Each structure stands twice: as C-alpha cells, then as structure tokens.
Amino acid sequence: MSVDIAAINELVQKQSAFVEVLRQEVSKVIVGQESMVEGILIGLLTGGHVLIEGVPGLAKTLTIKTLADAVDLKFQRIQFTPDLLPADLIGTLIFDQRTGEFTPKLGPVFANLILADEINRAPAKVQSALLEAMQEHQVTIGDKSYSLDEPFLVMATQNPIEQEGTYPLPEAQVDRFMLKIVIGYPTSDEERLIMDRMAVGEPPVTARVIGPAQLLESRKAVENVYMDDKIKDYVITLVTATRSVDKLGLSRLRGLIDYGASPRASIYLARASRAHAFLRRRGYVVPEDVKAMGPAVLRHRILLSFEAEAEEINSEQVVREIFDHVEVP
Numbered sequence: 001m002s003v004d005i006a007a008i009n010e011l012v013q014k015q016s017a018f019v020e021v022l023r024q025e026v027s028k029v030i031v032g033q034e035s036m037v038e039g040i041l042i043g044l045l046t047g048g049h050v051l052i053e054g055v056p057g058l059a060k061t062l063t064i065k066t067l068a069d070a071v072d073l074k075f076q077r078i079q080f081t082p083d084l085l086p087a088d089l090i091g092t093l094i095f096d097q098r099t100g101e102f103t104p105k106l107g108p109v110f111a112n113l114i115l116a117d118e119i120n121r122a123p124a125k126v127q128s129a130l131l132e133a134m135q136e137h138q139v140t141i142g143d144k145s146y147s148l149d150e151p152f153l154v155m156a157t158q159n160p161i162e163q164e165g166t167y168p169l170p171e172a173q174v175d176r177f178m179l180k181i182v183i184g185y186p187t188s189d190e191e192r193l194i195m196d197r198m199a200v201g202e203p204p205v206t207a208r209v210i211g212p213a214q215l216l217e218s219r220k221a222v223e224n225v226y227m228d229d230k231i232k233d234y235v236i237t238l239v240t241a242t243r244s245v246d247k248l249g250l251s252r253l254r255g256l257i258d259y260g261a262s263p264r265a266s267i268y269l270a271r272a273s274r275a276h277a278f279l280r281r282r283g284y285v286v287p288e289d290v291k292a293m294g295p296a297v298l299r300h301r302i303l304l305s306f307e308a309e310a311e312e313i314n315s316e317q318v319v320r321e322i323f324d325h326v327e328v329p
Contacts, residue, residue, distance in 0.1 A: 025206055040155060065115070119169065178271070273293050
C-alpha cells in the first residue's frame with residue numbers, strides 16, 4: 001500500500017497554520033516555559049491527559065487557562081484538597097420536593113479542559129471518580145452514566161517539594177496521563193520580563209485563535225501523519241527496553257527497574273511523536289520527534305527498585321541511558 005506523503009504534508013500544512021499564531025498569542029501572557037506549552041498543545045492535539053510537575057509560582061495554572069482561552073474551550077479549575085468528595089468533582093443527585101424525584105446536579109468535571117490543581121492532595125475515592133472520567137469520558141451519578149463533551153482533557157499539577165497531606169496517585173491513574181512534563185525556574189532574563197509584565201496593572205488578555213471544532217479537525221490531521229515502519233520499530237524497541245534491559249546489554253540497569261512501561265506507552269509515544277511533527281508542520285515522523293517526546297511519555301511509567309533509590313538513580317537517567325543505547329533508524 002503506497003502512501004502519498006506529499007498529500008499528507010499538504011494537509012498538515014493547511015491544518016497546522018494556526019500553530020504559530022497560537023504560540024504568539026500565548027506568549028503575550030506566558031514568558032518562556034516552551035516545554036510546558038508544547039506539552040499541553042500535544043495533549044490538546046491527541047486527546048491525551050497531561051501531568052505537570054513543578055514548584056509553586058511557575059505559571060502552571062496560568063498557562064493552562066491561557067491555552068483554554070486561546071482555543072475557546074470551557075475551562076474549570078478544581079483545587080484538590082484532602083477533604084474533597086467525589087460529588088464535588090462529578091456532581092450529585094438533589095431531591096426535588098415538588099416532584100418527589102431526584103435530579104442530577106452536574107459537577108465541574110463537565111467541561112472541555114479540567115485543571116486538577118495539586119491532584120495528589122485528594123483521597124482515593126476522588127481519584128477513582130476522576131479515573132473513570134479520564135478513561136471512559138463519562139461519569140456515573142447514582143445509577144446513570146453521563147457522557148462528557150468532546151474535547152475533554154485533564155491537565156493535572158503536582159508540587160514535588162511538599163509531601164505533607166498528599167496521597168500517592170494510583171499507578172493505574174498515573175498510566176492514564178499521556179505526558180508528564182517537569183518544569184523548572186525561568187532564566188534571569190525571563191524573570192525580568194515576567195516582573196515587568198505582571199507586576200504592574202492587569203495581565204494581557206488572550207484572544208481566541210481557534211475553536212473546539214477546528215481542534216477536532218486538527219486531531220484527524222495528526223492521526224494521518226505518516227510514521228514509517230522503521231520508526232514504529234524504534235518506538236517498540238525503546239518501550240520494551242524498559243522491561244528487559246539485558247537485550248540492550250545495559251547490565252548497569254539490571255535490578256534497577258521493578259516494572260517497565262506498558263503497551264500504552266508505545267501507543268502514546270507514537271501519538272505524541274505524530275503531534276510533535278504536526279507542530280513543526282511536517283506530515284511525517286522522524287526519529288528526533290520520538291527522542292523529543294520519549295522522556296515525557298516514559299518518565300512516569302518506569303517503577304524503580306529500592307536499589308535504584310539507594311543509588312540515587314531516577315527514571316530520567318534510566319530513560320536517557322536507554323535512548324543512548326538504542327540504535328536510531
């Protein structure tokens with residue numbers, strides 16, 4: 001079966017015309033943080049949920065809200081706390097005395113873009129309710145299920161430095177996040193620009209660039225981005241290497257990984273690589289796309305052993321070493 005790469009390229013060029021305008025609009029409000037902005041864009045283009053980790057004050061919430069405004073999505077921010085209940089997230093049944101019946105009162109999860117702020121502060125029942133929404137795109141209130149509007153994405157944040165009053169996220173839920181973006185402090189020049197822009201007066205207002213319908217059209221174009229069989233084999237080799245490091249001859253990593261990445265990682269890495277190519281207005285995936293998205297897809301899917309913790313080896317180092325040893329097609 002022959003593939004018309006020129007036609008795919010033309011389609012991607014047309015459908016990705018908004019990307020540069022969107023980046024410029026976001027940059028009116030957000031200074032730097034390119035990796036976070038790109039990660040959220042990839043989540044929007046693939047329908048994948050995104051987990052963002054960084055200390056307070058790095059504009060995580062502002063970035064997500066800005067992108068929601070630019071894409072004209074219905075946005076809801078939910079502050080996760082230890083006393084949060086599932087009903088605070090999905091809604092509940094209210095008894096109507098006039099009719100003698102229970103009527104549903106839908107919760108804030110009924111939006112296009114959900115910001116789950118400090119997601120690891122909520123208890124297990126809340127995480128379970130959110131997990132159904134993330135995986136099934138529906139919630140259950142009483143004995144009835146309600147579908148969520150498309151597009152539907154969860155952008156979650158967590159603070160890596162303060163663990164008091166937090167709950168570790170279930171592995172099944174962590175695996176539902178397509179990407180985990182780790183962000184750091186801005187440079188001195190960026191911080192000066194942030195201060196000049198935000199310390200005086202009202203912050204700039206974001207204009208609408210595209211709408212939900214155009215976003216869904218762009219998703220179809222992302223799905224059509226061509227991925228050669230050699231690139232697919234490259235993705236599979238990288239993911240399976242997290243489960244059997246001996247195949248790569250990485251004896252140094254033996255005993256450091258308890259559990260490697262699941263097949264969901266292969267699916268997400270392929271999707272993210274296609275979206276990465278789309279953002280660069282290319283109709284085909286190259287190895288650099290896979291390399292660029294590998295850490296964000298794999299870093300939260302590798303469960304390290306106590307031996308790795310004792311040697312102060314983290315998942316970032318493991319992923320980097322695997323990428324260094326897998327031959328690029």
